[in-house]
Amino acid sequence: CLENEEYAQLGDDDSDFVDLEYEKSKSLSEEYIHACHGMIFSRSEKILWNTFKLRGCVLMQMRFDGVLGFPGGLVEKGEDPLIGLNREMEEEIGLEVNKHGFTDADHMHTVLNKRKRLVLHFFTKEVSEEEFLVLEKNHLKAEEYGIEVMGIIRVPLFTMSDGLRGLPAFLSNQFIGNARNQLLAGLKHTQLLKREEIEKALESSNKHLA
Template identity: 55%
Template sequence: DDEGKLGFADTENDFELVNDFIVDENYKNCTHASHCMIYSKSNVPILNIYQPRSLILMQFRFDGYLGFPGGVVDPGESPEEALNRELSEESGLVSLVELKQDDRMMIHYNRYKSLVLHFFVKEVSSDVFRQIELLSIKAPEYGNEVLGTLRVPLYTMTDGYRGFPAFLQNKFIGNSRQQLLESLIKLKLMSTEEIQKVLFL
């Protein structure tokens, strides 16, 4: 089914970046899905030591994988309409956050599954971010599709491994790990050099 296409047994190499100007026409017969990274810049130290850089919301999924909020685009929906619907179902967001077409940062295509993944990014205030976390446990899909939310630790602890390097060793659905890393670079939250250093530990 379409939900089963969203990443099971995928590797990041299965996904290629595609031009958003051609995706609607060239890939109109594919399965489409939309996901988003909600984040808030932060300078409040973790444990009074580690600089968080930014708060980034991810989810612990029903299948044991980590991923971003979102899901399949239904017939007749635009990618952003589908995402706003999924945010309401998974995170309980009705009016706090609304994703628009301009919030789309990248699109990836998986030719093996004829699957197009639209990825959006939205910055919110720290207060709104906290409200999103609190509302998530009241969402219709909490405890079903979504087992909880989590924050991405963007710091590396003094042993050189705990924090972000350890976090990246988790299992991520589809190419969500790739989406995270590319977004960090595009948003200038981390440099390419910092990312490469973490990946080669």
């Protein structure tokens, strides 16, 4: 079992990660530490203030350490990654895993950092707009609310007329590990945004950060 401070050191940058097949990752030796995180989202046709296409809701969280990330966490020794993901989802956001649990079909990608012996699994899961609202309300009752999790948030997916406020400004926040890249990959994978829209938001955000 790792000390808490060691946990905080894991996956702190997104260099040195290579893609790995999900099934293959399960036969890695016990030395490897696995972490699973998940992007829960709903789609929406709503237009905000007659101006911005909402596109949908994407759930992220403000972590205890002041940076943004997805709910999820470390998989315990001998625990199946999916079981670990659902356990963390219950602990951190109060997800009712019997009704709304992640399944293997929600797996999006797995990456490996050999040097750090770290395997990161990422999942995306679509729910209805109504379910999303229920999940948001339930998170206040989660065991880790106010401890590991300072609160969940929605990601703005639109960009305002100054080209910065909205998604580009959101991307200028600090994120844990490669969560920022996971968000961008998740938006593309789920087709919540088009590739060009993501690239434009990223460019604008990077210009702001520079």
